[in-house]
Amino acid sequence: MSTRLANGGRLLDRGRKVDFTFNGKRLRGYAGDTIASALLANDQMLVGRSFKYHRPRGVVASGAEEPNGLVGMGTGADFEPNQRVTTTELFDGLTCTSQNHWPSLDFDVGAINTKLARFLFAGFYYKMFIHPRPFWKHVYEPIIRKSAGLGKAPDQRDTDTYEHFYAFCDVLVIGGGIAGLQAARSAAATGAKVMLIEQTAHWGGRAPVDGGTVGGQPVDKFVDDLVAELSAMDNVTMRNRTMGAGVYDHGYALGYERVGDHQPAAKGPRHRLWRIRAAQIVTATGAIERPLSFAGNDIPGVMLASAVRDYVVDYGVSIGDRTVVVTNNDDAYRTAITLKKNGLDVPAILDARVPTQDSPLMAEAKSLGIRVLMGHGISSVQGVKRVTGVGVCSQAGEGAVLEEIACDVVAMSGGWSPVVHLWSHCGGKLIWDETTAAFRPDVDKAPTGAKGEAFVTPAGAANGALSLGDVLSDATTAGASAAKAAGHSGGDVTAPEAEQIDEAPMAQVWMMPHGAGIKKRQKAWLDYQNDVKVSDIQLAAQEGYESVEHAKRYTTLGMATDQGKLSNINGLAILSDALGQPIPQTGTTTFRPPYTPISMASITGEARDERFMPIRQTPMYQWHVDNGAFFEPVGQWRRPYTYQKPGESIEQSVSREVKATRASLGMLDASTLGKLVVTGKDAGKFLDMLYTNMMSTLKPGHCRYGLMCGENGFLIDDGVVARIDDNTFLCHTTTGGAESIHGHMEEWLQTEWWDWEVYVANLTEQYAQIAVVGPQARATLEKLTGDDISGDALPFMAWKDITLAGIQARAYRISFSGELSYEIAVKASEGRALWDALLAAGQTANITPYGTEALHIMRAEKGFIMMGDETDGTVIPQDLGLHWAISKKKEDYIGKRAQARSHVTDPRRWQLVGLETVDGGVLPDGAYATAEGKNANGQRETQGRVTSTYHSPTLERGIAMGLVLNGPDRMGEVLEFPRLDGTIMRAKIVDPVFFDKDGEKQNV
C-alpha cells in the first residue's frame, strides 16, 4: 500500500494539516501536497477508469504529463471537471470525485469492455457501426453517447472572475526549473527586461529531487540562491503557477496563471491569461520521462520511475513497500537508490541493457545491496486494481518467465523526451537524437519572427541536455544569446560548475520483451487515457494508416486530454517499426497550443455579460430605457424595437405605433444611421463612381437616394445623399454599414484613385438624428421654429439649416415611411434636449415614439427595400426594380462592368414583387414558392422566395415582398408557399407598393 513516510517531503508543511474529500471520503493531507500526493498518502491508488475499457487507473506521473488522474473538483457553481491531480494543489475543504465510472470507482459496470477488448480494436467504431446506416443515428449513437465523455459539464453558472494581463519584455523564459532560472539570470545580467514563468508553485523543477552539487553546494541551495538573486533584480518579473500555454507568431506568447485555484477563498481572479509580447523567448520546459511498453503496464502501481522518486522526496510519500525498477537508462537507478536510502525495499532493478562495465549509478545501487538484473525486462505485471508482482524475462526473448518477483510498485523508465511543444508551436523544427532516442529542437530551424529572425531558443533538458552540468551551461548560453538577439549584451555570466556524474548510454527499448507476442502486445498500453495499445498501432499500420497523423486519428493515440505527452514517442516508434522505417521518417504529429488545457473562462477573461461587446448607445438611449423600450441589437447598437405600454403585447405595441404615425405623428431615433461626410474638389466625381446613380448633378440643398454596389455588381448599401455645398456631400448609410462603407470609400480613394482630392470622415456618432413623421409633422415643427419650412421653402428631397427649439439643426425632408417626414440632425450633445422638446411640442398631436419594427412595417407598406432583407449579397439593383436609380449616362461606376456579365443579365433572375396572402395571414419569413418538378438533387423546384413579411396594421392583413421568377410579368398569379408544418400558404403576386401608390402623403 502507499503511505506517508515518517520523514521527508521537502515541499510539505507538516505543521499544517489539510482536510479534503475524495468520492465523499474524508481524507487528510498537508499544506504543500498535490491532490495526487495526498491521495497516495492515504493509499488511494485507484483514481479513475480509462475511457474505452473502463480499466482501473492509478496515478502514473507527478506533473503535467499525468494521463490518468483526472477528477471533478468542487461542487455547484465551483465545479470543474478534468482537473489533473498531479498539478492541483491541495487546500482545506477541497472536494473531488473520480470520473468515467458507474456505479462506483471500485465496481464499474463498463469494465466489461475490457473483457471485450479483443473486439474493441483500432478503428472499431468506424468498422462496426457503419452498417446498416440508419442504425448509427437511432441505435448505436445514443448508446455510445451515454457511455462516452470524460467528466461532466458544470450545471451552474461560473461565479468566479477571470482576467487578461498584457506584458512586454525582451526575453520571456518559459519554465522555472534550474535551466530557466539560469537562462533568466544570464539574460538579466545584460540588463534585458526578463519575464520568467513557471507552471508549478515551486522554482527549480526536478533538480532538487535528482540531486547533485553546483559550485560545491547542494543543488537545492543553489536554486534558493538563484531565486533570491533574480527576485532582487528590477528587470526581472517572476511568476509561478503560470504555465507557458502557447508560442505564436512574432513573439506572442500566452501564459496561464492559476491565481486562485489553490486558495479559493481569496479575493481576486481565479485564472489570469497573460498576453505576452517578447522579442525573444527561451523555452526551458524540461523533459518528460517515457513509459516502457510491457504487458500490464497500465495496472495501478506501475509508475514512472521519476514520479516514484518525486513522491518520496517532495511529498514524503511511499508508493509501496517493494518497488521493482525497470529501465533502459541510468536515471531510474536514482529512484532505486532514493527508495533504498529511505528504508524501502527494491527487490530488483531490471535493466534491459547489457553494459560492459558498471556506471557510477549502477555501482552505487549494487553497493546498497540492490539486485541488478542486466538484459532483463518484465514479461507481464500481475494484479488487477493494484500491482502484486512481476514476471521477469530476458529482454531479448519472447517473454518466458524466468522468475516471479512479488512487489506492489513498478517504477519504469524508457528514457527522457525533451518537452518540445512550445518550441514547435510556431514552426520550430525537430531532429531525432539517436543517442537519447528523442526528438529535440533543431536550433538551426527555429521559429522566425516579423523580421525573419529566430525568436525561440531552447535551454536545458528541453534542448536535450540531461545532466546537471550540461543543463547549466546550455541555459547560460541560451539566456545570453536570447538577450543579445533582443539587443542586449555584456554582463557575461559563466556557467557554474556542477558535479559531473557519468552515465552509461541508454538503449532504445520500444517493446518489452523485444519478441513479445500478440497477447502481450494487446496488454502493453501506449495511451493510458484513451486505451491505445501496441497492438492497435500495429493494426493501423497493417491496414494502411502509414501517415502518423492518420494513425493517430484512427487509433486515437495522443488524442486524450494529456495530448500524448507520455505516449507519442513510444507510439511513433512502434509505428515506425511496423512500417519498417526509421523514426525520423515517420515524424511527429503536430504540437498545438495550449501545452495543457486552459480554462475557457480564462480565454474569455472579462469579456462577458455587459463587457462582452461594447454597446453603442445613442444620445437618447436613457429615454428609451426609461420608457419601456424593448431593444434589439443592430450591429453594436441597441435600438428600440418598440415601446411597450403596460398591458400591451409586442404586436399590439407595434401596431399602435404604426397607426398613430400614419394618423397623426410619430418619432424615431434615427441616430444610428451612418453619416459619412465626403468633401473635396473631386467629391462629386468620386460619388458618381461609388453610387449607381449620378450624384455630381445633385444641387446643394437637395437630397438624392442612392444605391451602392461592390465591384461584383451586388448591392452593398443604400441611403440618402445630401449635397451640403459644391465640394461637400453627406452620405447616409445603413446602421450596420457605416464602418464598412467608410472602409470601402477609403480603399478606393487610397488604392485606386489616390490622385483625386477627396476626404472622408465618419461623423455617425457626432450627430443625433430624429425622424419626425406623419401628417402633423410640419405643424409640430413649426411650433418650435421661426424658419420657413413650408412645402415651398423645404420641399420633398431637400434640406435646410434651421433653428429648432433654440438648437441649431439640419432638417432633411426625406421619408422612409411614405409620410410627410423630416429627419432632424443636431449635435449629439443636444439630441436628448431636442427629443424632449419634440415630445412636448407633439403632445397635442399624440406624438408617438416608434421603434424599428414599426419602421420596417411602414417601409414595407410602401415597397421600400431594406438592405439585408431584400438583399443578401447576391442581389443586384435590377433584381429589385431599381433601374431608375442606375444612371444610363455614366460611363462607369463600381459594379457597372459586373452588371453586364452573362449571369447577371440573365432574364430568369428572380425579381422583386409584392405578395398578398389569399387568406390575409402572414407568410413565413424566407419561405419558398414551389414550382413543378424536381431539381438535380431530387428536391422540389422553386420559383421565388419571401424577403420581407409583416402584418400590416394599416391594411389589416399580411403583406410581403419577395423575389419571384418573372415576377413583374405575373401580376395576379397565385403562388404556393409550403410552411414548416406541411401546410401550404397561398399568396398573390402584386405590386410591391401596398399603400399610397402615388405618394400623396409625403408630397404635401
Place this chain on the structure above:
Amino acid sequence: MLILTCPCCGVTGEETEFHGGGEAHLKRFGPGSTDEAFHDYLFSKVNPKGVHLERWRHNNGCGKWFHAARDTVTLEIYGTYPAQTTEPPQSVKDAITAKRPGWSWREFA
C-alpha cells in the same frame, strides 16, 4: 498574431488593430473590358507560397489602407508601404531580394 507597422500613422501594432484586404496592386478593369480580363480582375487572385504583396487597413487606428510585403510561409514582413503606388518601392524590393533571391510576384521581381 502578426505585428505590423502602418506607414501612414507610423504606429506598430498587433494584428487585431488591422484588417487584411487581399491582393495589392490590382489593376482595375471596368466597362469595355473583355469578359476574360474582367473575370481575372474580379476572381483570379494570386495565392502564393512565399512572397505576397497585399492590402491591409489600419481599421482600429488611423483608418488608412496600406500595402505589406509578407511571406505567407514564414510570416516575415519584408516591409509596409503606402498604397499610393503602382509598384512596391525599391527599398521593399531590396529587402525581399536580400531574403528571397530570385523572388517574383506577378510582374514584379
